[in-house]
Amino acid sequence: xxxxxxxxxPAPLRYEDAGVDxxxxxxxxxxxQRAAKATSVQLGVHGFSEVAASRGESxxxxxxxxxxxASIVECLGSKALVADxxxxxxxxxxxxxxxxxxxxxxxxxxxxxxxxxxVVQAYWAAxxxxxxxxxxxxxxxxxxxxxxxxTCGVAWGGGETPAxxxxxxxxxxxxxxxxxxxxxxxxRLSVGDKLAxxxxxxxxxxxxxxxxxxxxxRKLVERLPQGWLTEIEPxxxxxxxxxxxxxxxxxxxxxxWKAGIAPRYCANITGHGWRKLLRHPxxxxxxxxxxxxVPPVLRFIAEHAGHDAREAYSTLNMGAGFALFVAAxxxxxxxxxARAQGVDAWVAGRVxxxxxxxxxxxxxxxxxxxxxxxx
Amino acid sequence: xxxxxxxxxPAPLRYEDAGVDxxxxxxxxxxxQRAAKATSVQLGVHGFSEVAASRGESxxxxxxxxxxxASIVECLGSKALVADxxxxxxxxxxxxxxxxxxxxxxxxxxxxxxxxxxVVQAYWAAxxxxxxxxxxxxxxxxxxxxxxxxTCGVAWGGGETPAxxxxxxxxxxxxxxxxxxxxxxxxRLSVGDKLAxxxxxxxxxxxxxxxxxxxxxRKLVERLPQGWLTEIEPxxxxxxxxxxxxxxxxxxxxxxWKAGIAPRYCANITGHGWRKLLRHPxxxxxxxxxxxxVPPVLRFIAEHAGHDAREAYSTLNMGAGFALFVAAxxxxxxxxxARAQGVDAWVAGRVxxxxxxxxxxxxxxxxxxxxxxxx
Numbered sequence: 068x069x070x071x072x073x074x075x076x077p078a079p080l081r082y083e084d085a086g087v088d089x090x091x092x093x094x095x096x097x098x099x100q101r102a103a104k105a106t107s108v109q110l111g112v113h114g115f116s117e118v119a120a121s122r123g124e125s126x127x128x129x130x131x132x133x134x135x136x137a138s139i140v141e142c143l144g145s146k147a148l149v150a151d152x153x154x155x156x157x158x159x160x161x162x163x164x165x166x167x168x169x170x171x172x173x174x175x176x177x178x179x180x181x182x183x184x185x186v187v188q189a190y191w192a193a194x195x196x197x198x199x200x201x202x203x204x205x206x207x208x209x210x211x212x213x214x215x216x217x218t219c220g221v222a223w224g225g226g227e228t229p230a231x232x233x234x235x236x237x238x239x240x241x242x243x244x245x246x247x248x249x250x251x252x253x254x255r256l257s258v259g260d261k262l263a264x265x266x267x268x269x270x271x272x273x274x275x276x277x278x279x280x281x282x283x284x285r286k287l288v289e290r291l292p293q294g295w296l297t298e299i300e301p302x303x304x305x306x307x308x309x310x311x312x313x314x315x316x317x318x319x320x321x322x323x324w325k326a327g328i329a330p331r332y333c334a335n336i337t338g339h340g341w342r343k344l345l346r347h348p349x350x351x352x353x354x355x356x357x358x359x360x361v362p363p364v365l366r367f368i369a370e371h372a373g374h375d376a377r378e379a380y381s382t383l384n385m386g387a388g389f390a391l392f393v394a395a396x397x398x399x400x401x402x403x404x405a406r407a408q409g410v411d412a413w414v415a416g417r418v419x420x421x422x423x424x425x426x427x428x429x430x431x432x433x434x435x436x437x438x439x440x441x442x
Numbered sequence: 443x444x445x446x447x448x449x450x451x452p453a454p455l456r457y458e459d460a461g462v463d464x465x466x467x468x469x470x471x472x473x474x475q476r477a478a479k480a481t482s483v484q485l486g487v488h489g490f491s492e493v494a495a496s497r498g499e500s501x502x503x504x505x506x507x508x509x510x511x512a513s514i515v516e517c518l519g520s521k522a523l524v525a526d527x528x529x530x531x532x533x534x535x536x537x538x539x540x541x542x543x544x545x546x547x548x549x550x551x552x553x554x555x556x557x558x559x560x561v562v563q564a565y566w567a568a569x570x571x572x573x574x575x576x577x578x579x580x581x582x583x584x585x586x587x588x589x590x591x592x593t594c595g596v597a598w599g600g601g602e603t604p605a606x607x608x609x610x611x612x613x614x615x616x617x618x619x620x621x622x623x624x625x626x627x628x629x630r631l632s633v634g635d636k637l638a639x640x641x642x643x644x645x646x647x648x649x650x651x652x653x654x655x656x657x658x659x660r661k662l663v664e665r666l667p668q669g670w671l672t673e674i675e676p677x678x679x680x681x682x683x684x685x686x687x688x689x690x691x692x693x694x695x696x697x698x699w700k701a702g703i704a705p706r707y708c709a710n711i712t713g714h715g716w717r718k719l720l721r722h723p724x725x726x727x728x729x730x731x732x733x734x735x736v737p738p739v740l741r742f743i744a745e746h747a748g749h750d751a752r753e754a755y756s757t758l759n760m761g762a763g764f765a766l767f768v769a770a771x772x773x774x775x776x777x778x779x780a781r782a783q784g785v786d787a788w789v790a791g792r793v794x795x796x797x798x799x800x801x802x803x804x805x806x807x808x809x810x811x812x813x814x815x816x817x
Binding site: 091095102110117129136185186189212217220221222231236 | 463466467469470471473474475477478480481482484485487488490492497501502504506507508509511513514515516517519520522523558560561563564565567571572574575580581584585587588591592594595596597598599600601602603604605606607608609610611614615616618619620622624657660
């Protein structure tokens with residue numbers, strides 16, 4: 068695989084260069100996951116038990132009898148920094164979109180296990196009390212949060228708004244959301260035990276970068292003479308394009324259930340890009356024959372960061388924000404149900420027997436299990 | 443009320459001086475709470491409904507049929523900064539205690555509504571990937587987290603370990619926890635509808651400052667010639683005393699239920715100190731006749747910050763980390779059950795008819811509704 072840069076081009080900008088080194092974080096993650104697993108027995112004290120297959124999945128699932136309980140906490144990441152830059156440059160507040168991004172991070176993870184999200188809690192940790200004194204920004208955050216809850220059919224339960232000077236940087240905010248839901252009826256559970264060769268892979272369109280790859284996107288802006296205001300297509304600036312709100316996928320998964328379709332597995336395509344399609348622990352191959360269109364902002368990033376196709380698809384969502392693994396004979400209807408919810412979708416590939424790998428045929432890229440070591 | 447300072451003493455150090463100004467945060471909180479309340483109707487889409495009385499309480503409760511679902515997200519606050527200072531001074535890692543503190547913030551809130559905590563999710567947002575490279579510290583955090591989960595009988599479901607350079611300060615970590623549980627059977631619900639004149643107030647001992655008032659405690663250290671190592675009693679330094687892990691109260695509430703005692707209301711005594719005893723929305727008076735002993739570190743802070751009794755009790759827990767409001771004839775047994783769990787307890791006062799106020803008789807301090815405007 069040759070890098071798509073000429074000798075005159077600047078050195079490629081890798082995700083690691085942007086300050087996020089998964090090699091440092093992942094060992095801690097693995098340690099924490101092992102310790103967490105050891106606490107599962109605690110549920111027995113209360114007469115409950117965990118759904119062991121949810122360990123390592125995007126949401127944790129407990130069998131509480133009449134249904135399964137699913138929960139998650141998720142972080143926005145560094146996207147709010149882009150909103151802050153754009154506020155300075157344009158005077159506009161993008162915090163309504165930022166609110167939706169934050170909820171999407173939690174909700175889109177929770178639904179992977181087949182759960183209906185019910186309650187979202189807000190975690191808004193500011194660098195000081197004065198963050199909350201900007202009434203317009205605070206109002207945008209509140210209103211965007213409320214609207215995203217309404218889109219997902221969840222109740223906003225409450226939350227926490229600490230002022231953390233000395234931990235969170237002055238003028239900044241650390242945004243996260245927790246989400247709790249139920250898998251109800253229990254037959255909706257999709258932790259992958261039913262995934263099998265022959266299943267179809269349906270990809271749901273992303274709205275842009277969503278909330279993963281922002282460290283790279285922010286690093287890249289240093290290379291752009293016009294910075295955040297660089298036009299990536301006529302009338303659309305780089306910063307504004309980055310700030311397109313993350314698509315909320317729970318309306319699709321709820322509509323699928325109403326249409327009688329229960330996905331066998333789901334993957335929220337976030338950090339690690341398309342490598343997330345390898346998330347399921349089984350030895351299975353995934354062959355992609357159809358690519359969704361790449362949002363202009365992602366095409367722009369890949370090009371200006373000097374990424375080849377392999378690097379781009381291993382870092383960014385490249386137009387696919389969520390993957391549904393469904394029975395082959397339900398694939399077309401899955402696409403229709405998603406489109407009826409306003410989310411574009413494609414039957415993009417299939418599950419096959421064979422060594423664990425992802426083959427993206429149209430661009431001749433292959434990822435193996437070694438490319439995603441999270442368990 | 444006269445300040446307990448002489449003319450020669452330095453000016454009293456108020457909580458506001460320590461950088462946390464609730465007057466700036468509380469209006470946003472109120473706006474957010476109103477918007478959140480408007481989303482309650484979303485639960486109807488799924489055939490569920492909220493327990494409206496849980497709005498404004500420490501945990502949010504949803505009626506899902508066979509039982510109530512309770513959820514919460516909570517932040518540690520700035521206590522980790524003290525651990526970082528003490529590491530520099532002593533070489534010891536206090537992150538196992540910090541982990542317990544973080545879980546306590548979530549669990550101790552969740553149990554106020556009568557819920558059994560079942561699942562905790564970890565939110566560990568570091569200032570950079572390198573935070574996780576200190577294996578000893580990371581290990582302490584993991585082990586302390588696991589142990590606290592075991593104490594509370596909860597499963598550690600998973601969590602999020604983002605590296606947030608530019609949002610979280612370099613070398614720091616923003617710690618939070620979400621917690622999900624069930625009120626099961628539903629008769630355990632304690633959102634205060636049963637609270638009535640004549641009920642007893644049982645206070646549970648705190649282990650020290652817990653995780654509220656740390657901004658003040660950190661500001662105070664600037665006034666101490668020996669800083670964090672100042673002895674507050676022979677052999678016990680200020681920093682070390684501050685880092686006593688927060689008491690986990692769920693073993694007490696679970697034991698109470700097994701003993702047939704269902705508290706009519708609970709208050710987790712955190713920010714705003716004893717003003718939290720006024721949390722219940724009803725017009726009721728609370729008369730305290732017995733004070734728990736004040737932990738040396740809190741006595742030290744109040745004295746050196748120049749706080750009179752009113753200010754100290756309105757900011758710090760002053761020895762009471764949790765309040766149980768129980769039927770008068772169950773008060774003594776409540777104390778016994780708590781002590782059997784290793785948590786000291788006292789029948790400290792009673793609920794009375796009358797204007798909403800808290801009278802702390804032994805120190806002649808009175809707080810009214812105006813002193814706690816959070817709804």
